[in-house]
Amino acid sequence: MTAYDPDNIFAKILRGELPSETVYEDDKTRVIMDIMPRVDGHCLVLPKAPSRNILDIEAADLSACMATVQRMAIAAKKAFEADGVTVQHFVEAAGGQVVFHTHWHVLPRFAGISLKAHTGEVAPAETVRAAADRLRAALSED
Amino acid sequence: MTAYDPDNIFAKILRGELPSETVYEDDKTRVIMDIMPRVDGHCLVLPKAPSRNILDIEAADLSACMATVQRMAIAAKKAFEADGVTVQHFVEAAGGQVVFHTHWHVLPRFAGISLKAHTGEVAPAETVRAAADRLRAALSED
Numbered sequence: 600m601t602a603y604d605p606d607n608i609f610a611k612i613l614r615g616e617l618p619s620e621t622v623y624e625d626d627k628t629r630v631i632m633d634i635m636p637r638v639d640g641h642c643l644v645l646p647k648a649p650s651r652n653i654l655d656i657e658a659a660d661l662s663a664c665m666a667t668v669q670r671m672a673i674a675a676k677k678a679f680e681a682d683g684v685t686v687q688h689f690v691e692a693a694g695g696q697v698v699f700h701t702h703w704h705v706l707p708r709f710a711g712i713s714l715k716a717h718t719g720e721v722a723p724a725e726t727v728r729a730a731a732d733r734l735r736a737a738l739s740e741d
Numbered sequence: 742m743t744a745y746d747p748d749n750i751f752a753k754i755l756r757g758e759l760p761s762e763t764v765y766e767d768d769k770t771r772v773i774m775d776i777m778p779r780v781d782g783h784c785l786v787l788p789k790a791p792s793r794n795i796l797d798i799e800a801a802d803l804s805a806c807m808a809t810v811q812r813m814a815i816a817a818k819k820a821f822e823a824d825g826v827t828v829q830h831f832v833e834a835a836g837g838q839v840v841f842h843t844h845w846h847v848l849p850r851f852a853g854i855s856l857k858a859h860t861g862e863v864a865p866a867e868t869v870r871a872a873a874d875r876l877r878a879a880l881s882e883d
Contacts, residue, residue, distance in 0.1 A: 653814050653828065661811060662804040669803060672795050672832060683836025686795065687829055690814060694825025694850040708836040 601699070603649050609700035613647055620731040623671065623738055627663035630671055630734075632727045637706060637714040640679045640730045644668050644703040652690045656701050664703060670738070671705045678737035681707035685714070743841070745791045751842035755789055762873040765813065765880055769805035772813055772876075774869045779848060779856040782821045782872045786810050786845040794832045794843050806845060812880070813847045820879035823849035827856070 604610075611617040612631060622642060623630040633641040644667045650656035656664075672684045687704040689695030697717075706714060746752075753759040754773060764784060765772040775783040786809045792798035798806075814826045829846040831837030839859075848856060 653811050653826070654818065656811070658808060658811075661807050665803050665807045666800060669795050669798070669800075676796065676832075681835070683831070683833030683838065684795070685829070685831055685836045687827070689825070689827055690818075690850075691825030693823070693852045693854075694827045694848075696825065706836075708832075710835045712835075 601651070603651050603655075604699060605649065607698050607700045609643075609645055609698050609702060610649065613645065613700075620727050622731050622734045623667065625663070625667065627660055628667040630667060632731050633704070634721050634727055635717065635719060636722050636727065636730070637704075637717060638708070638712075639726070640675050640681075640707045640734065642671055642675070642705050642731075642734060644671060644705060646701050650701045651699050652694075652696060652701050653688055654690060660701075664701070668703045668705060671734070674734050674737040675705055675707040677740075678733040679707040679709075682710045683708040743793070745793050745797075746841060747791065749840055749842045751785075751787055751840050751844060752791065755787065755842075762869050764873045764876045765809065767805070767809065769802055770809040772809060774873050775846070776863050776869055777859065777861060778864050778869065778872070779846075779859060780850070780854075781868070782817050782823075782849040782876065784813055784817070784847050784873075784876060786813060786847060788843050792843045793841050794836075794838060795830055796832060798843050802843075806843070810845050810847060813876070816876050816879040817847055817849040819882070820875040821849040821851075824852045825850040 612619045620632040629645050646660040648660050685706045754761045762774040788802040790802050827848045
């Protein structure tokens with residue numbers, strides 16, 4: 600397996616070298632908004648410790664990520680009054696991975712509405728911030 | 742949230758009332774082949790305890806599932822000499838869920854090859870068994 604590259608964009612976000620819309624943080628994990636959302640409210644759960652994906656992540660980091668994925672799935676459903684949620688993890692480029700720091704996609708879903716394709720188009724900052732605010736509000740009600 | 746229905750097909754498989762091609766089992770989890778594979782080697786990680794999806798699963802079961810997902814991702818990559826892996830969890834029908842017992846899809850992926858659509862077509866038993874044998878062999882080499 601290819602080694603972890605500490606200059607990937609999520610590592611830079613975690614070090615504060617790049618901005619992000621952070622909606623949740625604990626000892627081991629951080630949740631940021633996807634700036635190329637496939638649906639309004641699309642967020643990403645990251646372990647703070649370096650790992651490339653599920654093939655090399657340590658067990659404690661994986662468990663911590665999943666507790667946060669669960670928390671965000673519940674928050675996303677509530678925040679957007681969603682009918683469902685889709686959770687995805689992509690391993691290596693062939694598996695759909697674009698940034699090589701472990702992350703889990705959490706996507707609110709609505710009956711009859713497909714996810715937008717991953718076009719690489721960056722959403723307006725105010726759209727992403729508004730979705731982040733809804734997630735933060737849902738999290739704060741717990 | 743809708744209550745857990747103990748007559749869903751994965752619950753029946755876990756109780757031995759329906760057959761399955763099981764490739765791995767431990768105290769808290771079991772891995773069966775998807776009989777409608779979107780790629781050769783498509784398997785499903787199930788918690789043995791009842792839960793509908795990530796919204797209601799208990800923390801210990803979720804952690805156990807993810808340890809098994811990690812094990813299966815590593816095995817799938819090795820067994821099929823895959824370039825990557827995709828991991829999916831679907832929550833409620835709008836999120837893509839078809840069977841309402843928590844499960845994680847683990848799909849070996851190959852550069853340039855898309856997943857087949859979920860057509861509902863059942864694969865020949867010998868095809869599924871051959872893929873299961875490859876996964877078992879990869880697991881036994883650990």
